[in-house]
Every structure is written in structure tokens, then in C-alpha cells.
Amino acid sequence: MQSLKVSRKERELQRHRWEILRVALKMFSESGFHGVTMQDIARESEFSVGTLYKFFNNKEDLYGALLLEKIDEMEDALRDTLEGDKDEMDSIRTFLDGLIGLVKKNADFFRLYLSEITRTGPSALSSIGIELKEGREREIARLAAVFERGIRNEVFRDLDPFLLAAALDGMISGLIIQYLEQGDRYPIDADTIMEIFFGSILVDQPEGKKQKPANPNDNHAMSSQ
Amino acid sequence: MQSLKVSRKERELQRHRWEILRVALKMFSESGFHGVTMQDIARESEFSVGTLYKFFNNKEDLYGALLLEKIDEMEDALRDTLEGDKDEMDSIRTFLDGLIGLVKKNADFFRLYLSEITRTGPSALSSIGIELKEGREREIARLAAVFERGIRNEVFRDLDPFLLAAALDGMISGLIIQYLEQGDRYPIDADTIMEIFFGSILVDQPEGKKQKPANPNDNHAMSSQ
Amino acid sequence: MQSLKVSRKERELQRHRWEILRVALKMFSESGFHGVTMQDIARESEFSVGTLYKFFNNKEDLYGALLLEKIDEMEDALRDTLEGDKDEMDSIRTFLDGLIGLVKKNADFFRLYLSEITRTGPSALSSIGIELKEGREREIARLAAVFERGIRNEVFRDLDPFLLAAALDGMISGLIIQYLEQGDRYPIDADTIMEIFFGSILVDQPEGKKQKPANPNDNHAMSSQ
Amino acid sequence: MQSLKVSRKERELQRHRWEILRVALKMFSESGFHGVTMQDIARESEFSVGTLYKFFNNKEDLYGALLLEKIDEMEDALRDTLEGDKDEMDSIRTFLDGLIGLVKKNADFFRLYLSEITRTGPSALSSIGIELKEGREREIARLAAVFERGIRNEVFRDLDPFLLAAALDGMISGLIIQYLEQGDRYPIDADTIMEIFFGSILVDQPEGKKQKPANPNDNHAMSSQ
DNA sequence: GATGAATGAGTCTTCATTCAT
DNA sequence: AATGAATGAAGACTCATTCAT
Secondary structure (H helix, E strand, O other): OHHHHHHHHHHHHHHHHHHHHHHHHHHHHHHOHHHOOHHHHHHHHOOOHHHHHHHOOOHHHHHHHHHHHHHHHHHHHHHHHHOOOOOHHHHHHHHHHHHHHHHHHOHHHHHHHHHHHHOOOOOOOHHHHHHHHHHHHHHHHHHHHHHHHHHHOOOEOOOOHHHHHHHHHHHHHHHHHHHHHOOOOOOOOHHHHHHHHHOOOEOOOOOOHHHOOOOOOOOOOOOOO | OHHHHHHHHHHHHHHHHHHHHHHHHHHHHHHOHHHOOHHHHHHHHOOOHHHHHHHOOOHHHHHHHHHHHHHHHHHHHHHHHHOOOOOHHHHHHHHHHHHHHHHHHOHHHHHHHHHHHHOOOOOOOHHHHHHHHHHHHHHHHHHHHHHHHHHHOOOEOOOOHHHHHHHHHHHHHHHHHHHHHOOOOOOOOHHHHHHHHHOOOEOOOOOOHHHOOOOOOOOHHHHOO | OHHHHHHHHHHHHHHHHHHHHHHHHHHHHHHOHHHOOHHHHHHHHOOOHHHHHHHOOOHHHHHHHHHHHHHHHHHHHHHHHHOOOOOHHHHHHHHHHHHHHHHHHOHHHHHHHHHHHHOOOOOOOHHHHHHHHHHHHHHHHHHHHHHHHHHHOOOEOOOOHHHHHHHHHHHHHHHHHHHHHOOOOOOOOHHHHHHHHHOOOEOOOOOOHHHOOOOOOOOHHHHOO | OHHHHHHHHHHHHHHHHHHHHHHHHHHHHHHOHHHOOHHHHHHHHOOOHHHHHHHOOOHHHHHHHHHHHHHHHHHHHHHHHHOOOOOHHHHHHHHHHHHHHHHHHOHHHHHHHHHHHHOOOOOOOHHHHHHHHHHHHHHHHHHHHHHHHHHHOOOEOOOOHHHHHHHHHHHHHHHHHHHHHOOOOOOOOHHHHHHHHHOOOEOOOOOOHHHOOOOOOOOHHHOOO
């Protein structure tokens, strides 16, 4: 009975913690780290400032918990989309499908996440910033691994897999940002992104010009020959 | 003689203004808007706080001037790369070439610019934020115009030109960010970006499979076959 | 019990607010709005600056609250001295009596009030300045109403009641100022003021000269004959 | 010839000094000491800040010069109106006439002067404040002297001459303030003030009641009988 | 655990004053 | 004498954090 009681209390506690995080995420994504005060969060979440500090050591902690826990959630949800030795194209498509689903359900989080990721200078958070960067590096590395496998399997052309990963990641981020700002004009779905990234954008040209895309006159250091 | 004197004074004044902006850009790009105080900028630029306020009405103003003047500079430098009715591929390559040149010479600025652009929530600057977004929209629109022309001229396949523009823009931004963080591992040049974006990443496949990768008629269930 | 607790806390809060106002009134009346800093008030009232700002939005607000609340208090205390249809002389004497009593108990406030009232240029406080002027206008209007009634009842001579009110008000203010600066040399009491204002200052003169002092029919050229 | 040159230069200098004072007076009277910056005065007077400091040691000095020189001017203009052994009523009327003339021609100055005079706490200016108070004391003393003479000559009733002086002075100040704020509703002229101050305000009453209005022997309880 | 009043270090900003030209 | 760019001390105000109840 006691254990039940404690357990109920603890569940209650967790609910409170989540509620705070939920409200804070919304507010931070709307106004940024410096645009939201602890008082603001207290008022909006209907707890007192004191309670906020019971759950989190300080404002950065709260902000960090917010991001890191959500990121874990996202990483967990996407982990196996890229792993295993499925067909590489399938892997990526599944990853994209999953990611886009998450974006649509977690707009607030992605707004915040993308702005934190882009920030090159030591962001609002000394410590958290680093973890974010590392998380992102891991994601790119995971994508790169898929590309590398694809290259080995002669599915993809022989390009720097990390560059490909960063390029794809950038394209996705760019499209997500546009989607978050004006979703109607920039609907996103995995197929479209796959088509743009993997299909040649160029119309098929009569004789073997297909591979020249980035070589109009070949004067540029002849790089693709 | 008098005109010379005045002119010298004014030139001096301009130099001071530039110096302040130069120092401030560096500092903001390293620590963000809220991570730098006016005192900091004063100390580093070797002027007094008062002088800072002679040149700029307030901190936001200084920050805004910083971004907006640089942006104008960049836009001016890149304006005609995308205009005119040159070959579309050429246009984009020239644009990329120019952009990458600017990135290498204005690392501080791009760090700041990209983090402001990504920020979806109302950034540090109410007014400036909007101008930045608009500037970015214009850039994407200019890219989209080139894509549209290319589609009409049957150089590019018939995809939403704005989507293509946003995708390319995102890819570039992503690569620039990686370059700014770890330039050695992510060298960027126009040809590589062109190749990734325009060339099919896929290895030529025996029978016309080339166009299938993101074939919208494929449904998911079939994609892994 | 809970209600008691809340009530105690609230009473405590009110006490704190009052204490701040009390200290601030004293300081402002001694050194003027610009002669007192928020730090000064904090130190003297033994609260922190932050607490000051919990109670008042800004320095002007604090200053305004100070004046306006005291003014309300004074107006309330004096309201019915001038109203009702008592004998006009009685009304005014009662008013004076009350006013003088208040002056003696609220020297600090009157010092401040009189200096704000006199200030013709937009005082320390844009908004408050106007309210003060209006309050003063009301007071003069109330006095004027008594004079008007007196004139209708043929107790007072037929002079502009507003001019009479302003004259009496000015005389009172002048005497109060002198009293506040050197109370021993300028003791004030209702009777004396009544005597000076209402009684002729002139010694009775043998033949009907009594009405000549300021005879409006005299023109200047003749006045010195 | 040299002396002439110097003299011209000096006259020029004096003109500049006056111009500065003229502009400053206007500005201070509109916005108060703290509402005007040295930059403001420089801009408006079309001199540089540096020049302002060539003429005056600091802001207080400028403010002081402004007031004190004007006050001297006023005192000079009014000095002999109260002096000599003319008829006392005439003295005061002439004084009032002169004063009102000055008020109408120096509205800005009087606005400022009255607000400084009223200020009981150490005004904007430590040193100047004292001089102002003293000047005012002198004026009251001069008025008191006339009253004293009048009492000795049995023109005025036997009341404290300083109290009478302060009362008259207050009444005048009050009316001037009203005039400065809403001149149309409160026209001022010497005759009216004389009539209000010296004439009994009370209508002649049948039997010698005239002297009762503020009879100090009356006590309150009896006053309404 | 929950509260929210109190705290005060840290920021932005102003403006009187100086001084090299 | 005249200029006005530069200075920096001082003041209003904010907000993360603490702690007594």
C-alpha cells in the first residue's frame, strides 16, 4: 500500500514535470531562451517559481532537459530506420518518413531544435549546446554510414559519404524550416525529398550528357571527369 | 581646404563606425546577441560606451545595422549571378561560386546570419528579424525563378520550382554550417554542390531504373521491393 | 485559518507598500524627484530595489502613487467642509481649519504637492502632472462655488468667484509655504487667514472712503491723487 | 582702433551669451532643469556644447545665471516702486502694476521662478536655491516694510506686517500662476488684486458687523450664529 | 513538496563634461 | 573662441535565484 502511495505520488510528480516541460517548450519555441522568464513559465504552467526550481536546478537545466529529452525521444523513434542492412534507399526513405511524421507532431520542438543546431557560437547553453552538436553529428554519421554502405554496394556513386549526409541533412532542414513557417506553400513528404535528392533534376539528355550535370563547359577544374 | 578637413573628419568617423561594427560582428557571431554586452563591445573596440551610442541608437540597432549592411553587401555582390537569361546551370554555378567566395571571406557574418535565419521564433530583434526573413524569401524567389526558366526551357524536370529552390538553399546552408564548424572535413566548392544537387546520386542502373528512385507513383509498400 | 493566513500575508504586504511610500515621500520632499534614486529609497526603506519594482512599475509610478493616494486622502478629509449649504463664511473657515490641520500632520506631502502644483512646465511626471492640475482645478472650483453662493446670498460683494477662489487659494499656499520653511515666524491659523482675506485691511476711514481702495471706477491716472 | 575692435568682439560675445540664456530660459521653463540637456540647448541656440562651457562652468551655472540675472533685472525694475515714503497704497499699486507688466513680458521666466520658489526641498541647484530664497525673502521684507509704515501711519490695521506681506505675495503668485496657465480665464490687473486684498470682500452690513468676519475673539462654535 | 516575496548583481542607456583640432 | 567626438560615471530597471512559511 505504501509503495502504491509513493508510486502515485511519483506519477503525479512526473505529470507535473512534464507539464512544466510542455509549457516551457511551447514558450521557448515562440520567444527563444532569453525571451522567456522563469516567472513567465511559472505563470503559464500554473506552478510557482519555487516549484520550477524543485524540478530543475536552474533555467539552463530546464531548457536543456527540454531539448535533450525530446531529442532522445526522437532518436529512439528513428534509430532503427537507418540501422540494419536493409536496402539503402529504403532505409533513407523510412528515416525521412519517420522524421516528417515527428516534425508534424512536434513543430514546437523542431523550431527550437533547428535554431539551436544552426547556432554556431556557444548558444544560450554552454553545456547543452555541445550535446546538441554531438547529437547532430551522430545523426549525420548514421546517414553517412548508410551512404557508405550504398557506395560499397554500388548503389550510390562514389562521393564523400559525409558530404552526402550533410547535404541531405541540410536539404531536409531547409525544407522543414520552410514547412514550419509556411506549411501550405511547402508541403513536405518523403517521396518528394527523395526525388529531388536522388533523382537527377536534369531532364534526360540525348547522348550521355546525363553525367555532366555539374560540368557545363568543363572549365571548372575539370572536377567531375 | 575646408572641404578636405571636413572630409577627413567624416572619413575618420566612418572608420570608427566600421571598426565598431567589425568588432561587434565578431563578438556577436561568437557569443550571440545576449552573450555580448555593450560594455564588452566598448572594451574590445577600444571606444567608450557613449561612443557606441553616438553611432547606434541602442543595442538592437547596432545588431541590426551589422546584419542589414552586410546583407546588402552580399546581395549586391550576388545580384547579377542569378539574373539575365544565361544558361540556367551556369547561373546557379556562378551564384554558388560567388556565395562560397563570400562565405570564406565573411565567416563571422554567415555564422550569425544562418543562426538568425533559422530562428523561427521572433528572434532577438523584432524588426530586423522580419527584414531578414524577407531577404531570405527574396533569395529563394530568385533561385525559384531560375528553376522555373529551366523547367520552361526543358533543362530541368517539372518539379515545383519553389520547392527546388528551398531544397537547394537548404543544402547549401547545411554545407556552409558544416564548413564553418569543421572546414577541413567539409570543404565546399560549387562543383561538388552542383554534382550532388543536379547529378543523380544513383549509379546508372541497367534498365531505365534511373528515374524510379523517388517516383511518386511508387507507393511505400512497393518501395522496398 | 487559511483565510487568516492569507489575510496576514496581505496585511504584511500592505505594510511593506506603505513603508516604502512613507520613506519615499520623505525623501522626495527633501530632495525632489531627480534628487532621489531608487537605490536610495531601497536603502532607506530597507528593501531591495527589486521589491520596489514589485510594488510599483517604475519610479514615476511610485512617485505618482505617493502623490495621488495622499491627495485622495486629503480630498476625502476636506470634501464636506465646503459642501452643503452652510453659512459661506463657516464653510470656508471649516475648510481652512481642516486644511491647516492636515498641513501640520503632513508637512512632507505638502512640500511636495505645492512644488508640483506650481510647476507650470511638464513636471517630472507627464501623466501625474495632469491629474494634479485637475485636482487643483477641482479645489478651486469648489471654493469658487462657495463664493458664488455667497454672492447670490449677498454675503460677498459681486466679484468674479473664480478670481476670488484663486486669490484665496494663492494666499493660503503662500502662507503654507512660509509656514513650512519657517513655522515659528509664520504661524498659520484659520482665523488669521480669514481676517486678512475677508476683513478689510484698511482702517475705517471717516467718510465713505472705505470703498475706494480698489475702486474699479478709479482709473490709474487718478489713483495717486 | 584696437580698443574698438576688442569692444566689438566683446559686444559680439555678450550677444552670444544672451542668446544662449534666452534659448535656455525658454527651454527650462518648458521642460524643467532635468528635462533639458546641454546638447538640447546647444542645438537650439545653434552653438556647440563646447561653446556653452566657454560661457558657463557647468549646467547649474548656466541655470543659475539665467535666474539670477533675470531676477536682478526684475528687482531693479521694481526697486523704487516700494521705496520712498509715498502713500502706502500707491506704493503697492505701483509695485503691482510694475510686476504685472513684467509678468506679461517675461512669462517664461516667471514660470521658472515660481516653480523654483515653491520648491522647498533643495531644488535642482544647491547654491542657486539659496539665493532665490533670499531674494524672495527680500521682496517680502520690502513689502512688509510698506505694511509696517502703513500701520504706523494708521492706514492699515494693526496686523503682523510680515504675515500681510506673505499673504499678499502668495495671493499675487497664485493669480500669476493661474494667469500663466489660462490667461483668458484669469486676467490679472493691479486694481482687481488691490480690491480683493484691501477691500473687504464682505458686503457692508447694517450695524458695524463689518469687522466681525474674522474676529479673533469669535470662537468657532459661535461663528455661525 | 509548494509557494511567492524578497533579493541584488548585471544591463542598457543617458548626459554632463572634457579636450584635441 | 568655437567645435563636436569621445568619455564614463551614474541611474533605472530586469530577472534568475533563494528561503522562510
